[in-house]
Amino acid sequence: MSHIQALITPAVLKWAREQAGYDKTVAAECIGVTSEALDHWEAGTDHPSLAQARKAAQVYRRPLAVFYVSKPPLDFATPRDFRRLPGDVPRHFSPEFLFLARSLDYRQKWLAEYRRDTGESELAFVSSGQDRDAAALSRAIRSTLRVDIFWHRNRRTQAEALRYWVARTEEAGVCVRRDPGIELPEARGLALSDPWAPIIWINGKDAVAGQLFTLAHELAHIWLGQSGVSNLALTGGEALGDAARIETFCNRTAAGLLVAPEAFEGERGRARALSRPELIAHLSDRLRVSEEVIARMLLERRSISSSDYERLHQSLAQRWAQRAGRPRREGSPSYFTLRLAYNGRAFTEDVLRAYYDDYATATEASDLLDLKVNLFPRMAQLLQRVGVSGGVR
Numbered sequence: 001m002s003h004i005q006a007l008i009t010p011a012v013l014k015w016a017r018e019q020a021g022y023d024k025t026v027a028a029e030c031i032g033v034t035s036e037a038l039d040h041w042e043a044g045t046d047h048p049s050l051a052q053a054r055k056a057a058q059v060y061r062r063p064l065a066v067f068y069v070s071k072p073p074l075d076f077a078t079p080r081d082f083r084r085l086p087g088d089v090p091r092h093f094s095p096e097f098l099f100l101a102r103s104l105d106y107r108q109k110w111l112a113e114y115r116r117d118t119g120e121s122e123l124a125f126v127s128s129g130q131d132r133d134a135a136a137l138s139r140a141i142r143s144t145l146r147v148d149i150f151w152h153r154n155r156r157t158q159a160e161a162l163r164y165w166v167a168r169t170e171e172a173g174v175c176v177r178r179d180p181g182i183e184l185p186e187a188r189g190l191a192l193s194d195p196w197a198p199i200i201w202i203n204g205k206d207a208v209a210g211q212l213f214t215l216a217h218e219l220a221h222i223w224l225g226q227s228g229v230s231n232l233a234l235t236g237g238e239a240l241g242d243a244a245r246i247e248t249f250c251n252r253t254a255a256g257l258l259v260a261p262e263a264f265e266g267e268r269g270r271a272r273a274l275s276r277p278e279l280i281a282h283l284s285d286r287l288r289v290s291e292e293v294i295a296r297m298l299l300e301r302r303s304i305s306s307s308d309y310e311r312l313h314q315s316l317a318q319r320w321a322q323r324a325g326r327p328r329r330e331g332s333p334s335y336f337t338l339r340l341a342y343n344g345r346a347f348t349e350d351v352l353r354a355y356y357d358d359y360a361t362a363t364e365a366s367d368l369l370d371l372k373v374n375l376f377p378r379m380a381q382l383l384q385r386v387g388v389s390g391g392v393r
Helices: 010-020 024-031 035-043 050-060 064-068 095-117 134-145 158-171 208-224 242-258 261-269 276-287 291-300 306-324 335-343 345-356 362-369 373-386
Strands: 175-179 189-192 199-203 228-230
Touching: 010 024, 010 035, 010 050, 010 064, 010 095, 024 035, 024 050, 050 064, 095 175, 095 189, 095 199, 095 345, 095 362, 134 158, 134 208, 134 242, 158 175, 158 208, 158 345, 175 335, 175 345, 189 208, 199 208, 208 228, 208 242, 208 291, 228 242, 242 291, 261 276, 276 291, 291 306, 335 345, 335 373, 345 362, 345 373, 362 373
Parallel strands: 175 199
Antiparallel strands: 189 199, 189 228
């Protein structure tokens, strides 16, 4: 190991650790030093070697040069925490999630600047739903996305339904990113509201039905202009606190967005002879949404009690967790298909256009898409095959 001292700024080193979500013990272990050594570095009574500073930069996922600035730089604000977690689950973000949020923040800032510079207008629907009730907001979102109330009739599976809703969302100018890098108990979704470049992140570890509800829920956040992290607990009672009230409102909006009252009552009326479990399963299949959403709608119509709903919620949550952990049966998607899902079609299209129009450098575009430049042509071909977003924006 090199013994050349790295004369870094102690306060910046501490800031980088805290921003990465590490306590001193875990950070020291990852860097390969003692907690006492890290204490001395952050206090300025000792300095790491250059090799140790490089290792710290790697662990904290920061460029080494950041450690040499005179004071902690301005960084993205930690996303607002809308999660409604059980009492025994710590309410903190993992280093993996904080890095994800930071990377999304960087991409959003780039995309907003690009869209402004290329003459695109602000998206009028962002923050436009603050004075609407849940039913009115559901109708407004559906209208903007140009989704018919009987959209489910032309979708054969929930996976097809998810692809349809993602496509309609991206055509409206909202970037949708899906990846399985975060554990489900931490977050199912994240909304980053912005008038030029709103971004929705969906946890790809979730069951398909769960991902669809996450998308609808985060759309409500975008319409409210509320950025933050959700775990989408659909409890029947009204929880206390501003964040919990927002989540409850977004849950109701999401259910009404995916299942219009006319569609729900029509399908329900044709299945009145079924028992309650059979009815929920039947409506879930017919309307291409989760049984959780159907149970919620029955609760709001007072067709089931809150206690019955809670029992159904617990049972369905266990089944969702089991489904989420199963391997996909349709085979492994290609590398390019995965990258397209991770980055989202709208974002990928904008970055490739920026690169080919000489707005973005090769290095910048490669960093934004996490894709080598020599693979750009193949990604562009895939975009052409699946259809490029556009139309509403």
